[in-house]
Amino acid sequence: MAKSTPPPGTADIFPEEISRWYNLEDTARKVFSLYGFGELRTPIFEYTEVFKRGLGDATEVVQKEMYTFEDRGGRSMTLRPEGTASVMRALLNTDVLNGNEKRVYYIGPMFRGERPAAGRRRQFHQIGVENVGRVAPELDAENIAMLMHYLEELKITGAELLINTRGVEKDRIPAAKMLKEYFGASIDTMCDDCKVRLENNVWRILDCKQTACQEFIESAPDVVECFTEETKEYFKRVCEILDSLGVKYTVDKRLVRGLDYYVHTVFELTHPGLGAQNAIAGGGRYEVHLPQQKKPLIGVGFAAGLERLIMAQEALRVINDERLALDCYIVSMGDAARAKALELSGKLRKANIAVIAEVESKSMKAQMRSANRLNAKHVVIIGESELEDNVFVVKNMSEGTQETISFDTDINEITKYFA
Numbered sequence: 482m483a484k485s486t487p488p489p490g491t492a493d494i495f496p497e498e499i500s501r502w503y504n505l506e507d508t509a510r511k512v513f514s515l516y517g518f519g520e521l522r523t524p525i526f527e528y529t530e531v532f533k534r535g536l537g538d539a540t541e542v543v544q545k546e547m548y549t550f551e552d553r554g555g556r557s558m559t560l561r562p563e564g565t566a567s568v569m570r571a572l573l574n575t576d577v578l579n580g581n582e583k584r585v586y587y588i589g590p591m592f593r594g595e596r597p598a599a600g601r602r603r604q605f606h607q608i609g610v611e612n613v614g615r616v617a618p619e620l621d622a623e624n625i626a627m628l629m630h631y632l633e634e635l636k637i638t639g640a641e642l643l644i645n646t647r648g649v650e651k652d653r654i655p656a657a658k659m660l661k662e663y664f665g666a667s668i669d670t671m672c673d674d675c676k677v678r679l680e681n682n683v684w685r686i687l688d689c690k691q692t693a694c695q696e697f698i699e700s701a702p703d704v705v706e707c708f709t710e711e712t713k714e715y716f717k718r719v720c721e722i723l724d725s726l727g728v729k730y731t732v733d734k735r736l737v738r739g740l741d742y743y744v745h746t747v748f749e750l751t752h753p754g755l756g757a758q759n760a761i762a763g764g765g766r767y768e769v770h771l772p773q774q775k776k777p778l779i780g781v782g783f784a785a786g787l788e789r790l791i792m793a794q795e796a797l798r799v800i801n802d803e804r805l806a807l808d809c810y811i812v813s814m815g816d817a818a819r820a821k822a823l824e825l826s827g828k829l830r831k832a833n834i835a836v837i838a839e840v841e842s843k844s845m846k847a848q849m850r851s852a853n854r855l856n857a858k859h860v861v862i863i864g865e866s867e868l869e870d871n872v873f874v875v876k877n878m879s880e881g882t883q884e885t886i887s888f889d890t891d892i893n894e895i896t897k898y899f900a
Protein backbone atom coordinates (compact mmCIF):
# COMPACT_ATOMS: atom_id res chain seq x y z
CA MET A 482 0.00 0.00 0.00
CA ALA A 483 1.30 3.40 -0.92
CA LYS A 484 2.44 5.49 2.04
CA SER A 485 0.14 8.29 0.91
CA THR A 486 -3.02 6.21 1.38
CA PRO A 487 -4.83 6.94 4.66
CA PRO A 488 -5.69 3.92 6.88
CA PRO A 489 -8.47 1.62 5.54
CA GLY A 490 -11.92 3.01 6.15
CA THR A 491 -10.72 6.62 6.50
CA ALA A 492 -10.48 9.38 3.92
CA ASP A 493 -8.93 12.77 3.35
CA ILE A 494 -11.33 15.57 2.53
CA PHE A 495 -9.73 18.04 0.12
CA PRO A 496 -10.52 21.74 -0.33
CA GLU A 497 -12.24 20.96 -3.67
CA GLU A 498 -14.99 19.02 -1.89
CA ILE A 499 -15.14 20.85 1.41
CA SER A 500 -18.05 23.06 0.32
CA ARG A 501 -20.25 19.93 0.41
CA TRP A 502 -19.40 19.50 4.08
CA TYR A 503 -19.94 23.18 4.87
CA ASN A 504 -23.35 22.91 3.23
CA LEU A 505 -24.38 19.97 5.48
CA GLU A 506 -23.01 21.66 8.59
CA ASP A 507 -24.35 25.16 7.93
CA THR A 508 -27.79 23.80 7.04
CA ALA A 509 -27.86 21.72 10.24
CA ARG A 510 -26.98 24.77 12.33
CA LYS A 511 -29.68 26.80 10.63
CA VAL A 512 -32.47 24.19 10.83
CA PHE A 513 -31.75 22.84 14.32
CA SER A 514 -31.55 26.30 15.84
CA LEU A 515 -35.10 26.94 14.55
CA TYR A 516 -36.19 24.18 16.95
CA GLY A 517 -34.23 25.61 19.87
CA PHE A 518 -31.19 23.29 19.68
CA GLY A 519 -27.68 24.51 20.53
CA GLU A 520 -24.34 22.92 19.64
CA LEU A 521 -22.52 20.73 22.17
CA ARG A 522 -18.93 19.61 21.59
CA THR A 523 -17.73 16.62 23.56
CA PRO A 524 -14.31 14.90 23.46
CA ILE A 525 -13.78 12.30 20.73
CA PHE A 526 -12.68 9.75 23.32
CA GLU A 527 -14.28 8.78 26.61
CA TYR A 528 -13.76 6.27 29.38
CA THR A 529 -14.67 2.92 27.81
CA GLU A 530 -17.33 2.41 30.50
CA VAL A 531 -19.38 5.29 29.11
CA PHE A 532 -20.01 3.31 25.92
CA LYS A 533 -20.12 -0.16 27.47
CA ARG A 534 -22.76 0.90 29.90
CA GLY A 535 -24.39 3.53 27.70
CA LEU A 536 -24.87 1.39 24.58
CA GLY A 537 -25.24 -1.94 26.39
CA ASP A 538 -22.62 -4.68 26.64
CA ALA A 539 -24.45 -6.93 24.20
CA THR A 540 -24.55 -4.50 21.27
CA GLU A 541 -22.47 -5.38 18.24
CA VAL A 542 -20.82 -1.96 18.36
CA VAL A 543 -19.50 -2.61 21.88
CA GLN A 544 -18.59 -6.23 21.29
CA LYS A 545 -16.88 -5.97 17.93
CA GLU A 546 -16.34 -2.46 16.71
CA MET A 547 -14.88 -0.17 19.34
CA TYR A 548 -11.41 1.38 19.09
CA THR A 549 -10.33 0.85 22.68
CA PHE A 550 -6.87 1.63 24.04
CA GLU A 551 -5.11 2.04 27.32
CA ASP A 552 -3.82 5.53 27.97
CA ARG A 553 -0.48 6.24 29.64
CA GLY A 554 -2.14 6.17 33.04
CA GLY A 555 -3.44 2.62 32.43
CA ARG A 556 -7.07 3.77 31.96
CA SER A 557 -9.23 2.16 29.31
CA MET A 558 -10.37 4.74 26.75
CA THR A 559 -12.46 4.41 23.59
CA LEU A 560 -12.79 6.57 20.48
CA ARG A 561 -16.48 7.44 20.36
CA PRO A 562 -18.43 5.03 18.14
CA GLU A 563 -21.48 7.33 18.31
CA GLY A 564 -22.52 10.56 19.98
CA THR A 565 -25.48 9.83 22.26
CA ALA A 566 -23.62 8.24 25.20
CA SER A 567 -21.03 11.04 25.26
CA VAL A 568 -23.74 13.68 25.16
CA MET A 569 -25.55 12.02 28.08
CA ARG A 570 -22.30 11.90 30.04
CA ALA A 571 -21.76 15.61 29.39
CA LEU A 572 -25.35 16.52 30.31
CA LEU A 573 -24.98 14.88 33.72
CA ASN A 574 -23.15 18.10 34.53
CA THR A 575 -26.35 20.09 34.01
CA ASP A 576 -29.76 20.11 35.73
CA VAL A 577 -31.24 17.71 33.16
CA LEU A 578 -31.91 15.04 35.79
CA ASN A 579 -34.28 17.47 37.52
CA GLY A 580 -36.53 17.32 34.49
CA ASN A 581 -35.16 20.40 32.76
CA GLU A 582 -35.14 19.71 29.07
CA LYS A 583 -31.94 20.13 27.06
CA ARG A 584 -31.82 20.42 23.28
CA VAL A 585 -28.39 19.89 21.78
CA TYR A 586 -26.81 18.91 18.49
CA TYR A 587 -23.30 17.77 17.59
CA ILE A 588 -21.19 17.43 14.48
CA GLY A 589 -18.03 15.37 14.22
CA PRO A 590 -16.12 12.16 13.56
CA MET A 591 -17.15 8.77 14.99
CA PHE A 592 -15.11 5.56 14.92
CA ARG A 593 -16.21 1.98 14.37
CA GLY A 594 -13.94 -0.92 13.43
CA GLU A 595 -16.23 -2.21 10.70
CA ARG A 596 -15.26 -3.84 7.40
CA PRO A 597 -14.92 -0.90 5.01
CA ALA A 598 -17.34 -0.82 2.08
CA ALA A 599 -19.10 1.81 -0.02
CA GLY A 600 -20.79 4.06 2.55
CA ARG A 601 -19.21 2.23 5.47
CA ARG A 602 -16.15 3.79 7.04
CA ARG A 603 -14.07 3.29 10.14
CA GLN A 604 -13.91 7.02 10.68
CA PHE A 605 -17.16 8.56 9.55
CA HIS A 606 -18.96 11.76 10.44
CA GLN A 607 -22.31 12.34 12.04
CA ILE A 608 -24.60 15.23 12.67
CA GLY A 609 -26.77 14.28 15.61
CA VAL A 610 -29.40 15.85 17.84
CA GLU A 611 -30.65 14.93 21.30
CA ASN A 612 -33.73 16.25 23.07
CA VAL A 613 -33.08 15.15 26.63
CA GLY A 614 -35.00 15.08 29.91
CA ARG A 615 -38.65 14.58 29.01
CA VAL A 616 -40.94 11.90 27.60
CA ALA A 617 -43.76 12.86 25.24
CA PRO A 618 -44.88 11.49 21.87
CA GLU A 619 -44.98 15.11 20.66
CA LEU A 620 -41.23 15.36 21.16
CA ASP A 621 -40.59 12.13 19.23
CA ALA A 622 -42.72 13.38 16.34
CA GLU A 623 -41.10 16.81 16.38
CA ASN A 624 -37.67 15.18 16.27
CA ILE A 625 -38.61 13.17 13.20
CA ALA A 626 -40.17 16.22 11.56
CA MET A 627 -36.96 18.15 12.20
CA LEU A 628 -34.95 15.43 10.45
CA MET A 629 -37.28 15.64 7.45
CA HIS A 630 -37.00 19.44 7.46
CA TYR A 631 -33.20 19.13 7.41
CA LEU A 632 -33.38 16.72 4.50
CA GLU A 633 -35.67 19.02 2.59
CA GLU A 634 -33.23 21.92 3.02
CA LEU A 635 -30.47 19.64 1.68
CA LYS A 636 -32.69 18.93 -1.38
CA ILE A 637 -32.56 15.19 -0.66
CA THR A 638 -35.78 13.81 -2.07
CA GLY A 639 -36.91 10.19 -2.34
CA ALA A 640 -35.82 9.08 1.15
CA GLU A 641 -37.99 6.53 2.95
CA LEU A 642 -38.83 6.94 6.62
CA LEU A 643 -39.37 3.71 8.56
CA ILE A 644 -40.70 3.80 12.11
CA ASN A 645 -41.51 1.25 14.77
CA THR A 646 -41.91 0.90 18.53
CA ARG A 647 -39.50 -1.03 20.75
CA GLY A 648 -41.76 -0.84 23.81
CA VAL A 649 -40.35 -0.31 27.30
CA GLU A 650 -38.71 -2.82 29.61
CA LYS A 651 -41.91 -4.31 30.94
CA ASP A 652 -43.18 -4.87 27.38
CA ARG A 653 -40.00 -6.50 26.30
CA ILE A 654 -39.82 -9.32 28.81
CA PRO A 655 -42.90 -11.15 27.43
CA ALA A 656 -42.03 -10.14 23.86
CA ALA A 657 -38.47 -11.49 24.12
CA LYS A 658 -39.86 -14.71 25.57
CA MET A 659 -42.21 -15.04 22.63
CA LEU A 660 -39.38 -14.41 20.12
CA LYS A 661 -37.08 -16.87 21.89
CA GLU A 662 -39.68 -19.61 21.75
CA TYR A 663 -40.43 -18.91 18.11
CA PHE A 664 -36.82 -18.68 16.83
CA GLY A 665 -35.62 -21.40 19.20
CA ALA A 666 -37.61 -23.95 17.19
CA SER A 667 -35.64 -23.25 13.97
CA ILE A 668 -32.33 -21.92 15.28
CA ASP A 669 -30.32 -24.92 14.03
CA THR A 670 -30.95 -23.86 10.42
CA MET A 671 -30.25 -20.18 11.07
CA CYS A 672 -26.90 -18.33 10.76
CA ASP A 673 -24.17 -18.47 13.42
CA ASP A 674 -24.72 -14.84 14.45
CA CYS A 675 -28.40 -15.53 15.08
CA LYS A 676 -27.47 -18.51 17.26
CA VAL A 677 -25.56 -16.10 19.49
CA ARG A 678 -28.34 -13.49 19.27
CA LEU A 679 -30.90 -16.02 20.47
CA GLU A 680 -29.13 -16.02 23.83
CA ASN A 681 -27.81 -12.45 24.02
CA ASN A 682 -30.16 -10.22 22.13
CA VAL A 683 -33.02 -12.04 20.46
CA TRP A 684 -34.47 -8.82 18.95
CA ARG A 685 -31.48 -8.41 16.68
CA ILE A 686 -32.50 -11.57 14.84
CA LEU A 687 -35.30 -9.50 13.29
CA ASP A 688 -32.60 -7.30 11.76
CA CYS A 689 -30.51 -10.17 10.29
CA LYS A 690 -29.74 -9.85 6.58
CA GLN A 691 -28.63 -13.48 5.93
CA THR A 692 -30.78 -15.31 3.38
CA ALA A 693 -30.92 -18.46 5.51
CA CYS A 694 -32.78 -16.54 8.23
CA GLN A 695 -35.26 -14.59 6.10
CA GLU A 696 -38.11 -17.11 5.91
CA PHE A 697 -38.17 -17.41 9.73
CA ILE A 698 -38.01 -13.65 10.22
CA GLU A 699 -40.79 -13.01 7.72
CA SER A 700 -43.25 -15.19 9.58
CA ALA A 701 -42.16 -14.13 13.07
CA PRO A 702 -45.00 -13.17 15.44
CA ASP A 703 -45.76 -9.48 15.94
CA VAL A 704 -44.09 -8.53 19.23
CA VAL A 705 -46.28 -5.44 19.61
CA GLU A 706 -49.10 -7.82 20.53
CA CYS A 707 -47.33 -8.35 23.86
CA PHE A 708 -46.95 -4.62 24.58
CA THR A 709 -49.15 -2.81 27.09
CA GLU A 710 -52.01 -0.59 25.95
CA GLU A 711 -50.07 2.40 27.23
CA THR A 712 -47.14 1.64 24.92
CA LYS A 713 -49.41 1.03 21.96
CA GLU A 714 -51.18 4.32 22.68
CA TYR A 715 -47.85 6.17 22.84
CA PHE A 716 -46.87 4.90 19.38
CA LYS A 717 -50.32 5.62 17.96
CA ARG A 718 -49.98 9.22 19.15
CA VAL A 719 -46.56 9.58 17.48
CA CYS A 720 -48.07 8.36 14.20
CA GLU A 721 -51.06 10.70 14.52
CA ILE A 722 -48.85 13.72 15.06
CA LEU A 723 -46.67 12.76 12.11
CA ASP A 724 -49.82 12.49 10.01
CA SER A 725 -50.97 15.91 11.13
CA LEU A 726 -47.53 17.35 10.29
CA GLY A 727 -47.73 15.79 6.83
CA VAL A 728 -44.70 13.54 7.41
CA LYS A 729 -44.88 10.38 5.31
CA TYR A 730 -43.66 7.15 6.92
CA THR A 731 -43.94 3.37 6.81
CA VAL A 732 -44.37 1.30 9.96
CA ASP A 733 -41.76 -1.45 9.75
CA LYS A 734 -42.32 -4.08 12.42
CA ARG A 735 -38.86 -5.48 11.84
CA LEU A 736 -37.05 -2.25 12.55
CA VAL A 737 -35.07 -2.82 15.77
CA ARG A 738 -31.96 -0.57 15.40
CA GLY A 739 -28.55 -1.74 16.44
CA LEU A 740 -28.20 0.02 19.79
CA ASP A 741 -29.76 -1.32 22.97
CA TYR A 742 -30.77 1.93 24.64
CA TYR A 743 -33.91 2.48 22.56
CA VAL A 744 -37.44 2.45 24.04
CA HIS A 745 -40.74 3.37 22.38
CA THR A 746 -40.23 5.07 19.01
CA VAL A 747 -37.39 4.04 16.69
CA PHE A 748 -36.87 5.30 13.15
CA GLU A 749 -34.54 5.02 10.22
CA LEU A 750 -34.24 6.94 7.00
CA THR A 751 -33.06 5.09 3.92
CA HIS A 752 -32.23 6.33 0.44
CA PRO A 753 -32.36 4.33 -2.79
CA GLY A 754 -29.32 6.13 -4.24
CA LEU A 755 -26.95 4.48 -1.76
CA GLY A 756 -26.65 0.75 -2.38
CA ALA A 757 -26.26 -1.77 0.44
CA GLN A 758 -25.48 0.74 3.21
CA ASN A 759 -28.64 2.70 2.58
CA ALA A 760 -29.39 4.24 6.00
CA ILE A 761 -28.72 7.96 5.88
CA ALA A 762 -30.00 8.57 9.42
CA GLY A 763 -31.37 6.67 12.38
CA GLY A 764 -32.63 7.41 15.83
CA GLY A 765 -35.33 7.04 18.41
CA ARG A 766 -36.32 7.48 22.03
CA TYR A 767 -33.87 6.09 24.56
CA GLU A 768 -32.95 5.43 28.18
CA VAL A 769 -29.19 5.65 28.55
CA HIS A 770 -27.59 4.18 31.65
CA LEU A 771 -24.23 5.58 32.64
CA PRO A 772 -21.61 4.34 35.12
CA GLN A 773 -22.41 5.22 38.76
CA GLN A 774 -25.86 6.53 37.86
CA LYS A 775 -28.96 4.96 39.33
CA LYS A 776 -31.37 6.67 36.98
CA PRO A 777 -31.03 6.53 33.19
CA LEU A 778 -31.05 9.69 31.11
CA ILE A 779 -34.07 9.83 28.85
CA GLY A 780 -34.47 11.54 25.54
CA VAL A 781 -35.09 11.29 21.84
CA GLY A 782 -32.69 11.98 19.00
CA PHE A 783 -31.12 10.89 15.77
CA ALA A 784 -27.86 10.98 13.88
CA ALA A 785 -27.29 11.31 10.14
CA GLY A 786 -24.13 10.08 8.42
CA LEU A 787 -22.52 12.93 6.52
CA GLU A 788 -20.75 10.71 3.98
CA ARG A 789 -24.09 9.09 3.21
CA LEU A 790 -25.94 12.41 2.92
CA ILE A 791 -23.32 13.47 0.37
CA MET A 792 -23.79 10.17 -1.50
CA ALA A 793 -27.54 10.83 -1.66
CA GLN A 794 -26.94 14.37 -2.91
CA GLU A 795 -24.53 13.02 -5.52
CA ALA A 796 -27.08 10.44 -6.68
CA LEU A 797 -29.67 13.22 -7.01
CA ARG A 798 -27.14 15.62 -8.60
CA VAL A 799 -27.92 18.36 -6.12
CA ILE A 800 -24.27 18.90 -5.24
CA ASN A 801 -23.02 22.38 -5.78
CA ASP A 802 -19.25 22.34 -5.58
CA GLU A 803 -18.00 25.81 -5.00
CA ARG A 804 -14.34 26.15 -5.77
CA LEU A 805 -12.12 28.29 -3.63
CA ALA A 806 -12.59 31.78 -5.01
CA LEU A 807 -9.24 33.48 -5.48
CA ASP A 808 -9.76 37.17 -6.18
CA CYS A 809 -6.18 37.97 -7.01
CA TYR A 810 -2.79 36.48 -7.82
CA ILE A 811 0.22 38.80 -7.63
CA VAL A 812 3.01 38.34 -10.14
CA SER A 813 6.24 40.19 -9.40
CA MET A 814 9.68 40.44 -10.97
CA GLY A 815 12.70 40.87 -8.68
CA ASP A 816 13.24 41.16 -4.92
CA ALA A 817 12.03 44.75 -4.53
CA ALA A 818 8.83 44.03 -6.45
CA ARG A 819 8.23 40.94 -4.32
CA ALA A 820 8.47 43.01 -1.17
CA LYS A 821 5.88 45.40 -2.62
CA ALA A 822 3.70 42.40 -3.57
CA LEU A 823 3.67 41.16 0.01
CA GLU A 824 2.84 44.63 1.29
CA LEU A 825 -0.04 44.96 -1.18
CA SER A 826 -1.39 41.45 -0.42
CA GLY A 827 -1.57 42.34 3.29
CA LYS A 828 -3.64 45.45 2.53
CA LEU A 829 -5.94 43.63 0.08
CA ARG A 830 -6.66 40.78 2.52
CA LYS A 831 -7.64 43.27 5.21
CA ALA A 832 -10.11 44.62 2.67
CA ASN A 833 -11.55 41.07 2.26
CA ILE A 834 -9.87 40.27 -1.04
CA ALA A 835 -8.45 36.73 -1.29
CA VAL A 836 -4.86 36.94 -2.51
CA ILE A 837 -1.90 34.69 -3.20
CA ALA A 838 1.40 36.40 -4.00
CA GLU A 839 4.22 34.53 -5.74
CA VAL A 840 7.25 34.39 -3.44
CA GLU A 841 9.78 32.64 -5.68
CA SER A 842 11.80 34.21 -8.41
CA LYS A 843 10.17 32.72 -11.50
CA SER A 844 9.70 33.84 -15.10
CA MET A 845 6.64 35.95 -15.88
CA LYS A 846 5.29 33.08 -18.00
CA ALA A 847 5.59 30.56 -15.14
CA GLN A 848 3.87 32.97 -12.76
CA MET A 849 1.00 33.57 -15.20
CA ARG A 850 0.61 29.80 -15.49
CA SER A 851 0.20 29.58 -11.71
CA ALA A 852 -2.44 32.31 -11.80
CA ASN A 853 -4.39 30.38 -14.43
CA ARG A 854 -4.06 27.09 -12.59
CA LEU A 855 -5.50 28.73 -9.45
CA ASN A 856 -8.33 30.27 -11.43
CA ALA A 857 -7.54 33.76 -10.14
CA LYS A 858 -10.12 36.35 -11.14
CA HIS A 859 -7.51 39.11 -11.32
CA VAL A 860 -3.75 39.20 -11.73
CA VAL A 861 -1.67 42.04 -10.34
CA ILE A 862 1.61 42.58 -12.14
CA ILE A 863 4.53 44.35 -10.50
CA GLY A 864 7.43 44.35 -12.92
CA GLU A 865 10.58 46.48 -12.94
CA SER A 866 9.02 49.36 -14.88
CA GLU A 867 5.93 49.38 -12.62
CA LEU A 868 8.20 49.53 -9.62
CA GLU A 869 10.05 52.50 -11.08
CA ASP A 870 6.75 54.35 -11.63
CA ASN A 871 5.38 53.31 -8.21
CA VAL A 872 2.38 51.61 -9.86
CA PHE A 873 0.95 48.14 -10.41
CA VAL A 874 -1.21 46.67 -13.15
CA VAL A 875 -4.51 44.87 -12.44
CA LYS A 876 -5.67 42.45 -15.14
CA ASN A 877 -9.27 41.28 -15.13
CA MET A 878 -8.85 37.69 -16.36
CA SER A 879 -12.38 37.06 -17.60
CA GLU A 880 -12.81 40.38 -19.41
CA GLY A 881 -9.21 40.74 -20.55
CA THR A 882 -9.10 44.42 -19.48
CA GLN A 883 -6.34 46.03 -17.45
CA GLU A 884 -5.75 49.17 -15.36
CA THR A 885 -2.62 50.82 -14.01
CA ILE A 886 -2.94 52.00 -10.41
CA SER A 887 -0.58 54.00 -8.18
CA PHE A 888 0.59 52.36 -4.95
CA ASP A 889 -0.39 55.62 -3.24
CA THR A 890 -4.08 55.17 -4.12
CA ASP A 891 -6.39 54.78 -1.13
CA ILE A 892 -7.17 51.09 -0.39
CA ASN A 893 -10.93 51.74 -0.65
CA GLU A 894 -10.37 53.01 -4.15
CA ILE A 895 -8.08 50.06 -5.01
CA THR A 896 -10.65 47.45 -3.94
CA LYS A 897 -13.05 48.70 -6.66
CA TYR A 898 -10.76 47.20 -9.30
CA PHE A 899 -11.30 43.75 -7.78
CA ALA A 900 -15.09 43.83 -7.77
Ligand code: HAM
Pocket residue numbers: 562563564565593595600601602603605606607609610611739740760761762763764765766767781782783784785786787788789
Ligand atom coordinates in the same frame (compact mmCIF):
# COMPACT_ATOMS: atom_id res chain seq x y z
P1 HAM B 1 -26.61 4.71 14.04
O1 HAM B 1 -27.78 4.19 13.29
O2 HAM B 1 -25.63 3.73 14.55
O3 HAM B 1 -27.20 5.56 15.22
O4 HAM B 1 -25.85 5.76 13.13
C1 HAM B 1 -26.53 6.86 12.55
C2 HAM B 1 -26.07 7.06 11.12
O5 HAM B 1 -24.64 7.17 11.05
C3 HAM B 1 -26.39 5.90 10.18
O6 HAM B 1 -27.72 5.99 9.72
C4 HAM B 1 -25.40 6.13 9.06
O7 HAM B 1 -25.86 7.15 8.18
C5 HAM B 1 -24.18 6.67 9.80
N1 HAM B 1 -23.19 5.60 10.02
C6 HAM B 1 -23.18 4.68 11.01
N2 HAM B 1 -22.11 3.86 10.90
C7 HAM B 1 -21.42 4.28 9.79
C8 HAM B 1 -20.21 3.85 9.15
N3 HAM B 1 -19.48 2.86 9.62
N4 HAM B 1 -19.81 4.54 8.04
C9 HAM B 1 -20.55 5.58 7.55
N5 HAM B 1 -21.67 6.02 8.14
C10 HAM B 1 -22.11 5.39 9.25
C11 HAM B 1 -26.46 6.22 16.16
O8 HAM B 1 -25.27 6.39 16.06
C12 HAM B 1 -27.28 6.83 17.27
N6 HAM B 1 -26.36 7.47 18.22
C13 HAM B 1 -28.30 7.80 16.74
C14 HAM B 1 -29.14 8.41 17.81
C15 HAM B 1 -29.02 9.63 18.35
N7 HAM B 1 -30.13 7.82 18.44
C16 HAM B 1 -30.63 8.62 19.34
N8 HAM B 1 -29.93 9.75 19.31
